[in-house]
Amino acid sequence: MASLRKINRGLLILLILVAFAVLYKKTRLQTLPKYSVLKKDGAKTGVEDEKATDTDIPVVICASEERIGAAIATINSVYSNSRASVFFYIVTLRDAIKNIREYIEKTKLRKIKYKILEFNPMVLKGKVNPDSSRPELLHPLNFVRFYLPLLDIENHERLVYLDDDVIVQGDIQELYNIKLKAGHAAAFASDCDLPPTHEMVRSVGMQTTYMGFLDYRKEEVRELGINPSDCSFNPGVFVADIGEWKRQKITKQLEKWMAKNVRENLYSSAMAGGVATPPMLIVFHNKYTTIDPMWHVRHLGWSPDTRYPRSFLKDARLLHWNGQFKPWNYPCVHLDIWEKWFIPDPIGKFTLISQAGCGTHAVLFMCPVLC
Numbered sequence: 001m002a003s004l005r006k007i008n009r010g011l012l013i014l015l016i017l018v019a020f021a022v023l024y025k026k027t028r029l030q031t032l033p034k035y036s037v038l039k040k041d042g043a044k045t046g047v048e049d050e051k052a053t054d055t056d057i058p059v060v061i062c063a064s065e066e067r068i069g070a071a072i073a074t075i076n077s078v079y080s081n082s083r084a085s086v087f088f089y090i091v092t093l094r095d096a097i098k099n100i101r102e103y104i105e106k107t108k109l110r111k112i113k114y115k116i117l118e119f120n121p122m123v124l125k126g127k128v129n130p131d132s133s134r135p136e137l138l139h140p141l142n143f144v145r146f147y148l149p150l151l152d153i154e155n156h157e158r159l160v161y162l163d164d165d166v167i168v169q170g171d172i173q174e175l176y177n178i179k180l181k182a183g184h185a186a187a188f189a190s191d192c193d194l195p196p197t198h199e200m201v202r203s204v205g206m207q208t209t210y211m212g213f214l215d216y217r218k219e220e221v222r223e224l225g226i227n228p229s230d231c232s233f234n235p236g237v238f239v240a241d242i243g244e245w246k247r248q249k250i251t252k253q254l255e256k257w258m259a260k261n262v263r264e265n266l267y268s269s270a271m272a273g274g275v276a277t278p279p280m281l282i283v284f285h286n287k288y289t290t291i292d293p294m295w296h297v298r299h300l301g302w303s304p305d306t307r308y309p310r311s312f313l314k315d316a317r318l319l320h321w322n323g324q325f326k327p328w329n330y331p332c333v334h335l336d337i338w339e340k341w342f343i344p345d346p347i348g349k350f351t352l353i354s355q356a357g358c359g360t361h362a363v364l365f366m367c368p369v370l371c
Helices: 002-031 065-081 094-105 140-150 172-176 195-204 242-247 250-264 277-283 310-315 335-339
Strands: 057-062 086-092 113-118 158-162 166-168 186-190 233-241 318-320 350-358 361-368
Touching: 057 065, 057 140, 057 172, 065 086, 065 094, 065 166, 086 094, 086 140, 094 113, 140 158, 140 233, 140 242, 140 250, 158 172, 233 242, 233 277, 233 318, 242 250, 250 277
Parallel strands: 057 086, 057 158, 086 113
Antiparallel strands: 158 233, 166 318, 186 233, 350 361
């Protein structure tokens, strides 16, 4: 009888241990990310033996297969105008890795320091709704900026993020060295800080406040307590403090608002900022340092009929063709500035083809050979 009680006690203890093990495993699975942000099981993801140093300025830029030439122009402008050592982290999808490497190694950019990282689009599964109104805004690489601390970017304390439709005319070290306010994980340019652009903004109906990005008819948006007339900012160019980003769990916050939008449609690509800008606007509202507005002169791609004065563009440190009218397409504006930094594709996948007039300049656009 005593031995039977010992056996039953042993079985009870074993059942309890099994139950705890199952519970632990279930909880652990719920807290771990379902997908890795980077894929490392394919082509070589970096230049052999190329590592960033503490003195390098890290710049993150995305390069999609259809816009490699654009990213190359941005990289060339940064590299050519900086006196400091710059390390480029080029984020892309698997189909573009080989072409990017050849583009760099067979041109003058072979001297740059860089690493190619393959982004895993599965990390976005269930976080983005299909939307046919502006499908280009749903490209997986548009969301890389959400996951900066999870990229393979050595141990940098901060980094500069650039969209592929910008040209840098100043020394990127100046932007990188901006002093961020205590508790701020990033620095952006406010949409209200550059008076010379206000006339253009008004003439083409560009949205510069939160009203243009969030659906204030939704209770969830109103409960944020954000004044719809507050100035927005553009997340196509920014400086990030990686340590502060991690401490504030910025990526988790951004993913939370992505998930909420899937359920409640708080914003959509039909609105001004598409689906990548609104989460940034929400998470960083009143929690970012402002950069010198001349380090982010934008709206060059918003209208093919509106131009900035040449003297103003000459003084700008960074130009951004945000909007639908990119300098490699037709129609366009200020093409000559962008074209100055474009490097022809050595393998001929992308070419510049003369099409028509663009003001006083010939219009060129970039396309695959089979376009």
